Amino acid sequence: MDPKMDSGIVSTYYSVEEAIDNGAAPVPLSFDRTIDIQRVIDIMDHLLACEATWHRGGSLAQTVFSCIYLLRPDRTSSHVLMHSFCRVIRTTCNALVQAVSDARTNEEEDLFIMAYGLPLKVDGDEKCLSILHAVEETLSRQLKACKAPLSKRRVVEDVEPLQTSLEFEEGFCRAVLCRLRFRKVGGGGIEECGGGKMVRFLTFGKLLCAQHFYHVLTCMRRPQGKGLELAKKHIQSCLSELDSMLKSEEFLRHTCACGTLEDGIEDKTTASGCQPIGFDSTLNSRSAAPTPPRAIKLLSWKKAVNYFQKLLHDLEIICSYSLDPILEDALRFVVDFQKFQPDLVARAYVQLLLVQDGKLYGREPLFAVICKAALLHEGAKNHDVQKNETVTQLGQLLISLLRLLCTNTAWQRRKLGKILQDWRIIYVQLELAFRKEFGDITSTSIDQNVCLKICKHILIWVEEQTYWIALRFLVLGFELELYSTSEYCMVYWYIYVILIKLAEKTHLKMMLSNDSGRRKSKKKRDYVKDMGKDYQIPPAVSLLQCYIYVAEGLMMMLASLRNENKMFLCLGPFNSEQERFMQHFELLQKACLPDHASYFSFRETISNARFSTLSMYNCFKDAQRIAKELRGNFANDPDRMAELRRIEQVAEHNSVALNLLCQLGNIEPSLKFSFEFIHHPHFAVAAVKRS
């Protein structure tokens, strides 16, 4: 038997019933009430570790539902605390399975939503709000009672303590309370919080009606992002309960019933360090629930708490988003969000926010979004051209793109490469459709002009968007570490040619829009005069120009190192650089992005690169200059300002490196060159080391 493959074969018990008969999950957990409460806390902690492991790619059956108490819901009914906690866990898992299924972001992690045969939804779980509140109320009283000075104890003496050791009462009450509050669930959904029912909760112990994890999840699913503000408040409460949980660790370790704490406390799945009772990860391997053929390692309790902290911070970023109706900003938001490397759950929620009912944020029809992105006037969004089938398809393509941008970056890059073809095809289809449309629906010359304008703008936008996708495809290669240093030269060449096309299309789109704007507002004579006088390149285009210079600089610097010093060459016994080029850019080449870009044009561009010529024309200096000039344009946008700073650092660093290389002439063999991403995730800086 292979120990790596044993989990399907080896199990302690044949069935859940056998495990229960053997006393694996007693109710109560102990007749000693102190031990009972300690065990409950351990189970709560272990479930947190299970849940985090599930979120990170484990199966539900092997993690959360390795808990026997969860598998047999009726058994806990006499133990109010356990019973309500189990309900909360099931309800939360159910909400998450629902969200990830709806988002369909599950990619390769399709294990996440596999819950077949598991009691994920149990009758009565929906009522857990009231039960939980009752439990929490009792606990609050117990805490209050044990904290009260002796003289006042009489007032609260009807309150039975949580367990038997008086000295530990406060510690246990606090430990249980923060764990419960973190979980607290809003059975009927968050709708209850907005209305009159909130009052009922507010009167109770001054606790907010909903301050916990499940509420975060339900608030975030309210249509059109209407619950985001409330969700943000709950996130803060959740984070503070997690802090309290961390603080309870010392107390729980101290009172730990399992005696001595052995080594490896960092790996423990409970705050106390004790092994929890009532779990068996092999139980489900014999049932219908899907379990992979291998045992998994659970995250430790500490790591689980850290995971939830990270998740909540990621969700907070989503909740703080302004739901900008401008597509470009929405795209930038999701791209920036991905830089935090959010896990599946956060990615599912960002997708659910972006795309609802086939609309952006559930409120902006796709055609209106496209019109705005294409810089068309407000009235265009109501034009009949949107009824055209190909235009509808374009909307679908945009939805797919938005969804795709929420998936994990590895999967995303592969799919982005594939959809490039679709965007090329839709361009051709739109051209044909618009021609037909133009003949069919336009009877008057005014109609013709309006329709022509819409078509023109949309076509340019489609091209621009296609190049945007191509650029994202290329730069993601750096984030995923797909390129080796010897391939950087060709990658920067490709980025350079794509950026040029992107800048060209963006500029064209903006000029078209300015053009019609000015035509409207000015007399023809003034308009012609203005054209030459005060035309300024729009900041968005200048920023792209800045990237173009950096990409060009890097490409030429690498090319010179190759040509003059025979460094970073793609040599191998079985193929040449051409095959590497073809493989890396196959999908771009298939989609003719851009036209005529080939390995031969790459070779032609770089073949004459020499440091002697580069010293006369240093692209990095131009990049630096533009970046500095642009500061004024983006002063109100901290993210763009940070990006400008990064790009300036890259340009500055490489400018110095280039000067040094030009002066060095023949490079000694003891000098080692490398390219590092210390300032920017996509634009490297040259580093020279003496070995």
Add this chain to the structure above:
Amino acid sequence: MEEGKAEFEESEIEYVSYGGEHHLPLIMNLVDQELSEPYSIFTYRYFVYLWPHLSFLAFHKGKCVGTVVCKMGDHRHTFRGYIAMLVVLSPYRGRCIATELVTRSIKVMMESGCEEVTLEAEVTNKGALALYGRLGFIRAKRLFRYYLNGVDAFRLKLLFPRPDPNYSESGIPTGVEAQGLGDGIPAEENLLL
């Protein structure tokens, strides 16, 4: 001698093609010891029975110290070679044994008409990534949590030049030169920039 490293001359290593059932336990032992993925005996048999000429073993004084297991076949209209397992015992690493093993397999694939060769490697396996990079493999894709241990993988690909004489402008070197395949530890580095 470096700690944990075997002392031997490269000429002492003997490379043999898979020779039959007696080689199977040797291959299985090596793979089970060194690779994270679990394989059943059926997996091993699948490879070595169907493509015995693509599997090689490396011996040092009668002891099996490395192996490569491969297959080839049609994949979406492409005749493709696939490197399933490549293992060299830790004390024997850094001496080009893996390069020699895998090169032998790739040569057979090339001669058999394969258009490309692929494999997966853990993103953390720097040694393997460097080895395949030197042989001309590119990192074509990243596969999210590909392995059962939760680690991502790279799909590595080696495209052979097309036979068309007009296709390539540069000459394709033939035969493997073990250029820079040693694992020399770099001297202390001083940052200049």
